[in-house]
Amino acid sequence: MIFHRIQQLLRKPNAATPQPVPLEGSPLASGLALHIGSHTVIACHDCDLLNRLPEGATTTLLCARCGAVLYQYKPNSIDRALALTLAALILFILSNCFPFLAMKSGGFIQETTLLTGIHELWKQELYGLAFLVLLTCVLVPLLQMLGLLYILAPLKLGLRPAVQAARVLRLVQEVAPWGMMEVFMMGILVALVKLGHMATIIPGISVFSFGALIFIMAAAFSNLDPALLWDRLDLRRYA
Amino acid sequence: MHKSAATARQMGLITCHDCHLMIPEEQFQGHPHCPRCGAHLHQRKPNSLTRTWALVWTAIILIIPANFLPMTITTTLGAKQGDTIMSGVIYFMQTGSWEIASVIFIASIFVPFCKLLLLIFLLISVQFKSSWRPKDRTALYRLTELVGRWSMVDIYVVTILVALVKLGAVASIEAGPAAVYFAAVVVTTMFAAESFDPRLIWDVIEEKI
Numbered sequence: 001m002i003f004h005r006i007q008q009l010l011r012k013p014n015a016a017t018p019q020p021v022p023l024e025g026s027p028l029a030s031g032l033a034l035h036i037g038s039h040t041v042i043a044c045h046d047c048d049l050l051n052r053l054p055e056g057a058t059t060t061l062l063c064a065r066c067g068a069v070l071y072q073y074k075p076n077s078i079d080r081a082l083a084l085t086l087a088a089l090i091l092f093i094l095s096n097c098f099p100f101l102a103m104k105s106g107g108f109i110q111e112t113t114l115l116t117g118i119h120e121l122w123k124q125e126l127y128g129l130a131f132l133v134l135l136t137c138v139l140v141p142l143l144q145m146l147g148l149l150y151i152l153a154p155l156k157l158g159l160r161p162a163v164q165a166a167r168v169l170r171l172v173q174e175v176a177p178w179g180m181m182e183v184f185m186m187g188i189l190v191a192l193v194k195l196g197h198m199a200t201i202i203p204g205i206s207v208f209s210f211g212a213l214i215f216i217m218a219a220a221f222s223n224l225d226p227a228l229l230w231d232r233l234d235l236r237r238y239a
Numbered sequence: 240m241h242k243s244a245a246t247a248r249q250m251g252l253i254t255c256h257d258c259h260l261m262i263p264e265e266q267f268q269g270h271p272h273c274p275r276c277g278a279h280l281h282q283r284k285p286n287s288l289t290r291t292w293a294l295v296w297t298a299i300i301l302i303i304p305a306n307f308l309p310m311t312i313t314t315t316l317g318a319k320q321g322d323t324i325m326s327g328v329i330y331f332m333q334t335g336s337w338e339i340a341s342v343i344f345i346a347s348i349f350v351p352f353c354k355l356l357l358l359i360f361l362l363i364s365v366q367f368k369s370s371w372r373p374k375d376r377t378a379l380y381r382l383t384e385l386v387g388r389w390s391m392v393d394i395y396v397v398t399i400l401v402a403l404v405k406l407g408a409v410a411s412i413e414a415g416p417a418a419v420y421f422a423a424v425v426v427t428t429m430f431a432a433e434s435f436d437p438r439l440i441w442d443v444i445e446e447k448i
Binding site: 043110118166183193195226234 | 247252274277342377384395414429433437442
């Protein structure tokens, strides 16, 4: 089973490249999505070419002209993304409650959590820097996790989408480049080696929960199917 | 190559930048919001080239103090010592931690400079209406979007060092002025990559056909 999954992941993604739409056949707007016959037509976000996607594809589909990823097959995306987001939220709370590094030198122990590090920058009057670290490592990931819960929970329970859920999804997508937890993890590792020369460094609980959090968050986002969500959150279909 | 292929713009369709819904242009004359997600609708990112150039120039100016001013100021037994990004890299190379040296060099020097050069190259190629290898240029654009964030590593290292190393007069580390400039370089180049519209690369080619 697992072997089969790995094989699926390793398969060349452009196994079924969709055909570009010819100029003469004009696409018809059906109100929710554009269709030609049974194909869905979408415009490539990188080069604007209209591509028609085969219905119910179980592979990754690339733009016929520039190779951007247009569609990825994601089974059970709501269940999986919701489960992973909940796990991520728990790990996030752990990561912020415990110290991630402690430095021991001459019987003197200095511990630091993520928030004390930011507080230290603030005390040195580096307000912009303190805010940037707070934003990229705490606020944006938290916003993303809460936003996903807000969107996914009603869908999982079979209710109508939450109030303004489409706007929340847009916000979650727009802030994504500013969530930099994995870069912060790299920073922790570099600092660990850097200070290892001077003093004894003890990695705390937070390093491990943070490390796990990065993978769980990445998994949650790669299981998320934006096309499906946009379709489900479209209030015009409930009108 | 795909001479018969059509783009959304040729068909009179606007694609929402956020949720990728396609809307016929004539339906949304005085009402430029996406009916599904509420985002502003526009055919291409507004003033993409001007904005990207402005942000690129800002980053070029900021990258100078970021590299010449000290990133960290270390106080050891009363003696102060400032370290720039490059002097940190050299120090780690000499003390044998080449892995740290290479991480910092790649993240703090190689990536920001490469990102700026790539953006300048993309901007110039679009302005001179180049039709040279559009697929590869689009791939280069995706690359600049992807790697920029890793430049933040050094900022985080400084944050951690500042928080951890404060043993009073014995040893302490403070963030230097370059940290602020460097963070500003990372932020402006991220905005620059975001404001560049890769579809401009392809628009030129369609005009030529």
